[in-house]
Amino acid sequence: MRTIIATLVSILYFLGVSCEKTSEKTDVLVIGGGTSGVAAAISSARQGVNTWLLEEGPWLGGMLTAAGVSGVDGNTKLPSGIWGEFRDSLINRYGSKKALQTGWVSNHLFEPSVGNQIFENMVKSETLLKPYFGVKIIAIEKKEKGWKIDFSSSNQTFTLFAKILIDATELGDIAARVGVAYDIGMDSRKKHGEQIAPKKDNEIIQDLTYVMILKDYFKDMTIEKPKGYNPEIFYCSSESDKCKMGEKMNRTLWPKDSLLSYGRLPNGKVMINWPINGNDYYVNSIEQSEEERKRSFEKAKLKSLQFLYYLQTELGFNTYGLADDEFPTDDGFPLIPYHRESRRIHGITTLTVNHLAQPYEQQQPLYRTGIAVGDYPVDHHHASHPDAKNLPELHFYPVPSYNLPMGCLLPKSIDDFIVAEKSISVTNIVNGTTRLQPVVLQIGQAAGVIAALSINENLSPAKVRVRKVQNQLLEQGGYLLPYLDVPKDHPRFKTYQRIGATGILKGTGMNVGWENQTWFFPEKDLTQLDLDHAISVLQYFRDIPLPVSTKNEDIIDWFKKLHSIFLSDNHIPDWIKNPKTLSKFLGTEVDPMGNISRGNFALLMDAIIDPFNGQPIDHYGQFILGQ
Secondary structure (H helix, E strand, O other): OHHHHHHHHHHHHHHHHHOOEEEEEEEEEEEOOOHHHHHHHHHHHHOOOOEEEEOOOOOOOHHHOOOOOOEOOOOOOOOOHHHHHHHHHHHHHHOOOHHHOOOOOOOOEOOHHHHHHHHHHHHHOOOOEEEEOOOEEEEEEEOOOOEEEEEEEOOEEEEEEEEEEEEOOOOOHHHHHOOOOEEOOOOOHHHHOOOOOOOOOOOOOOOEEOOEEEEEOOOOOOOOOOOOOOHHHHHHHOOOOOOOOHHHOOOOOOOOOHHHHOOEOHHHOEEEOOOOOOOEEOOOOOOOOHHHHHHHHHHHHHHHHHHHHHHHHOOOOOOEEEOOOOOOOOOOOOOOOEOOOOOEEOEOOOEOHHHHHOHHHOOOOHHHHEEEEEOOOEEOOOOOOOOHHHOOOOEEEOOOOEEEEHHHHOEOOOOOEEEOOOOOOEOHHHHHHHOOHHHHHHHHHHHHHHHHHHHHHOOOHHHOOHHHHHHHHHHOOOOOOOEOOOOOOOOOHHHHHHHHHHOOOOOEEEEEOOEEEEEOOOOOEOOHHHHHHHHHHHOOOOOOOOOOOOEHHHHHHHHHHHHHHHHOOOOOOHHHOOHHHHHHHHOOOOOOOOEOEHHHHHHHHHHHHOHHHHOOEOOOOOEOOOO
16 A cells, blocks of 8 residues: 555656746747758757757658658759758768669659658757757747747646747748738739739648658558549549540659659658649648648548559559658658648738749849749649639749748748748749748748847847848858859859849849759850949949940959949059959959950959948848948
8 A cells, every 4th residue: 555655646746747837948949840940940059049949740850751752842953051951961871962863753862761860960969959849839928029938848838938939830820829910822913913823812722742651562562442432533643544634634644653763762662742643632721720630631641542542453553552660650651741831921021923033123122132042843733622623724834043032031010030931921823932842941041040140139030131141141051042053162152142142243044944043154254234234233322433344454443443432442452453463363364355254243343342241231122221
């Protein structure tokens, strides 16, 4: 009896301790350990501020890992910031770039569990970062400065006071909870002037997918026929005599083997995330309750199981089954579904497809405020919607590679709050490209930079200067503009990024086959059109003399005059006075009578005038005069 009583007392004591509420403080709190959340937390901590990361599940990485979408889309040649760091970690883990090219959907394919391990190691290396798993948010309250958050984790309840809050949840749940205004679904054509948008808005979002990771067991793995199974749903998922609608689909039907070779992962596993009459599933779960979402996601799982049964029984892949060594789940499915779309906040700025397609022709030059880059086409998944045939065709709508403005992460109305993941301020159409993993990683990284600068400068995030954020990102190997011909290991990478972000020299966007590109062309001669445009930008905030021509000697004389005008300093750098030292600075022999190159023009502009740092801009990309 005494033993029993002592045991009960011990249990009660343990429960009392474990349920005790603990009060803590931190500088930055990131809610959501998904693709952008883990990047935001790492980025924030690396800049010397205390950071907490709360994740409801047991894994880090979100769609890249926990949702099983481990075939990276886009940015193959733009390894910006933490995306590049993650890619390099994958290469080190598997041994080479070629080892990641196991399927044809992506140049970077990996096992989701490996991605989770990489993110865990990155988080563990940051001493100022505290991650918590199995988290349930109980309450959030805005204080005069910062936030009060009650949450539970591992049978313990915390009250946390955070100065800056970052919403990195999959569906923007925290933004909605604290009252940030947002949109759901398709925007009307009139709202943002996007001609490819529908005439009227609606609440239709993209299909989600419960991805499957399969492996070959080399024996019959045919599952029990799933409830509601109808093979006709999947007849047009590949070339088949049974497909009667192939000619009307306006989509390529691939041979059946492509369904497995498409997303083949290292070590023989296969990612099934098949968009053509495969396992996409339509449901708008954004405003559903937690229980309603669970029921919706179970239906999405059922659709995937039906597709698996079709692969096994109709296409002959009966030795393939759900991998039993990939996810820590009882049923072998990923921890979460792949959400392609979420709430979209009303931000300080909103990125439209017009900004992507023609960045230099918009009233707001948002390209000057870029904090992330992308090169994937606008790709929407709507085939599983009941009225799919009447929805706009937004499959691989071509745009040049682009950058994403800082103001998209900042809500209009609430201080001390930053939004990341897919809930940023973009239009429904633009979400079809900004939702891709490399872009979302960069969004998270930028959110962390903004938050840390906000702490260090004692400013609200909306008051942090754009150029300070951009400078930090450049130091971290981030791209501000997606110049394909100037990789980040180029000795003039930062220079061309800075000058491009002023708009003094424009990049050239184009579509080449499947690729969306933007080129800087530093080796080309500076044209008179280039020079006229540069002068028009400079004259916006200074009266300047005009150069005689685009020849080297005339441009160099012109820069000598600009130096004293812009810097109010008659001490011109010695290296520009002597042809030999000038040639050494430029890294090439200077022909006085030859035309100056765009690259040398940018280098002189950056070194002598420094317009990037000397002329601040607002969130709309407009120059702030008088500062």
